[in-house]
Amino acid sequence: MNNLSRFLKTLDSYQVKDGKTFSLEHFSPDDDGGLGLDKEHGKALLADVKTRLQELQELLYANQTHSLLIILQGMDTAGKDGTIKHVMSGVNPQGISVTSFKQPGPSELLHGFLWRIHMAAPQAGRIAVFNRSHYEEVLITRVHPELLQNEHLPGEVNTLAFWEGRYSDIRHLEHYLSRQGTLVLKFFLNISHEEQRKRLLARLDIPSKRWKFSSSDLQEREFWNEYQTAYQDTIAATARSHAPWTIVPANQKWYAHLVVIGTIIRALHNLHQTIPAPAPDISRQLDNYRDSLLNEKSPNKHKLKS
Numbered sequence: 001m002n003n004l005s006r007f008l009k010t011l012d013s014y015q016v017k018d019g020k021t022f023s024l025e026h027f028s029p030d031d032d033g034g035l036g037l038d039k040e041h042g043k044a045l046l047a048d049v050k051t052r053l054q055e056l057q058e059l060l061y062a063n064q065t066h067s068l069l070i071i072l073q074g075m076d077t078a079g080k081d082g083t084i085k086h087v088m089s090g091v092n093p094q095g096i097s098v099t100s101f102k103q104p105g106p107s108e109l110l111h112g113f114l115w116r117i118h119m120a121a122p123q124a125g126r127i128a129v130f131n132r133s134h135y136e137e138v139l140i141t142r143v144h145p146e147l148l149q150n151e152h153l154p155g156e157v158n159t160l161a162f163w164e165g166r167y168s169d170i171r172h173l174e175h176y177l178s179r180q181g182t183l184v185l186k187f188f189l190n191i192s193h194e195e196q197r198k199r200l201l202a203r204l205d206i207p208s209k210r211w212k213f214s215s216s217d218l219q220e221r222e223f224w225n226e227y228q229t230a231y232q233d234t235i236a237a238t239a240r241s242h243a244p245w246t247i248v249p250a251n252q253k254w255y256a257h258l259v260v261i262g263t264i265i266r267a268l269h270n271l272h273q274t275i276p277a278p279a280p281d282i283s284r285q286l287d288n289y290r291d292s293l294l295n296e297k298s299p300n301k302h303k304l305k306s
Contacts, residue, residue, distance in 0.1 A: 003035070003037065003041060003044075003045055004045055004048055004049070006035055007033060007035060007037075007045060007258065007262060008262055008266060010033035010034075010035065011246075011259065011262055011263055011266060013033075014027070014031075014246050014247050014248065014249070014259060014263075015244050015245070015246050015247075015263070016235060016239040016244060016245040016246070016247060017239055017240065017241045017244045018239060018240070018241070019235055019236035019237060019238065019239035019245075020236070022232075022235055022236045022239060023232070024190075024228060024231060024232045024235070024247070027190055027247040027249070028249060029190045029191050029192040029195060029249050029250055029251040030192070030249060030251045030252070031249035032249065032252065032255055033255075037255075039252075039254050042254040042255060042257075042258055043254065045258055046086070046254070046257060046258055046261065049258070049261050049262055049265055050089070050090035050261065051090070052265050052269075053087075053090060053091060053261060053264065053265050053268075054090050054091060054092070056265055056268035056269060056273075057091045057092060057095055057096075057127065057268075058092070059268075059271075059273040059274065059275065060095070060125055060126075060127070060268060060271075060273065061092070061095045061125045061126070062125075062273075062275055062276055063125065063273050063276055064124040064125035065124060065125075065181055065273075066124065066125075066181045066182070066183060066271055066273075067121075067122035067123060067124050067125060067126050067127070067128070067181060067182045067183070068122060068126075068127045068128070068182070068183045068185070068264070068267070068268065069121060069122055069127075069128050069130070069177065069182050069183065069184050069185065070127065070128070070129045070130065070185050070187070070260075070264065071130045071133045071135070071184070071185065071186040071187065072084070072129065072130065072131055072132070072133075072187050072189065072260075073132065073133065073135050073139070073186070073187065073188050073189070073231075074187075074188060074189030074190070074191065074250065075189075075191060075196060075220075075224075075227060076196065076200075076217045076220055076221070077191065077195075077196050077199035077200060077203075077217070078189035078190075078191045078196075078250055079189050079191070079250055079253050079256055080131050080132070080189060081131065082253060082257075083187075083189065083256060083257055083260055084098055084129055084131060086257045087257055087260050087261045087264070088127075088129065091127065095125065095126050095127060096126065096127045096128070096129065097120070097122065097126065097127075097128050097129070098128075098129045098131060099120045099128065099129070099130055099131065100131040100132065101116070101117075101130060101131070101132045101133055101134075101136065102132075104116070109150055109151055109152060110152060113134060113137040113151070113166070113169075114134055114169060114170070114173050117130075117133060117134040117173070118173065121177060121182065122182060124181060134170060134173070135170070135186075135234060135238075137166060138163065138166050138167065138170070138230070138233075138234050139227065139230045139231065139234060142163065142226075142230040142233075142234075143223050143226045143227055143230055144223075145157065145158040163233075164237075167234070167237035167238055170238050171237075171238055171240065171243075174238070174240070174242070174243035175240070175242060175243070177243075178242040178243060183267050183268070183271075184242065184243040185243075185244070185246065185263060185264060185267055186238075186243060186244065186245045186246065187245070187246045187248050187260055187263070188231060188235065188245060188246070188247050188248060189248050189250040189256060190247050190248055190249060190250050191250045191251055192251055193224055195250075195251045196221065196224075200213070200217055200218070200221070203217075235247075246259065246260070246263050248260060
């Protein structure tokens with residue numbers, strides 16, 4: 001069994017399809033699949049799977065019966081931007097969109113929290129990547145419930161019933177998207193508290209990375225335990241077979257990239273798509289067009305008059 005086959009078999013161990021028994025503590029940010037791979041092996045594997053992703057994207061685009069929604073979540077410095085850069089660098093940009101969901105503005109706050117999410121969902125044949133997503137509304141608002149005061153909500157907020165209602169709304173949206181032919185793949189880039197410290201220090205120590213640093217990174221770091229609890233509850237409440245979570249070991253960036261792209265190509269491969277054949281009447285027309293081109297005579301060349 002080659003490295004790629006061995007690697008793909010490890011992906012099941014990171015996937016959560018039923019949150020009833022989920023525990024974030026059981027997933028190590030340092031996991032490497034026990035494959036004995038190093039960064040150089042990882043680069044070679046990444047090149048292989050990128051080639052396969054290109055092929056599968058072409059089939060997705062050609063058939064236009066399914067779409068793919070990739071949701072990336074994680075703590076600050078978890079590597080969401082880098083994952084998008086490395087994983088999607090080989091695909092056709094005409095078939096992909098990336099949406100980075102920032103703090104909602106005044107107009108967005110006047111709508112339900114899923115409004116802007118549904119608007120950005122992928123159309124048939126395309127891939128959409130969400131850098132942060134609707135899950136911020138059960139993560140950052142869970143840690144900082146005072147933000148809910150800006151959302152023009154009726155009734156009580158920040159109660160058990162309120163959060164259960166939001167989980168239910170998310171499940172229903174993702175189920176709806178799935179029934180419309182959208183593959184919903186959700187990734188939690190799981191880094192350790194120590195690894196985040198190292199990455200924040202790197203942003204300060206390396207001049208070319210200083211632009212990435214924000215004082216809010218340190219402020220949010222103080223709520224590390226609260227965010228871990230929020231992720232635990234959120235993943236447990238929203239993991240379903242039609243919208244699974246993948247808990248990505250993200251302390252090693254190269255391995256995180258492999259896990260994400262491996263999960264994507266496996267999901268697309270399971271669609272068993274082939275190049276669609278034209279209808280018989282269209283095929284006859286195409287054959288006529290081909291014959292016409294084959295028998296076409298070169299135009300006469302006219303000499304330029306002096």
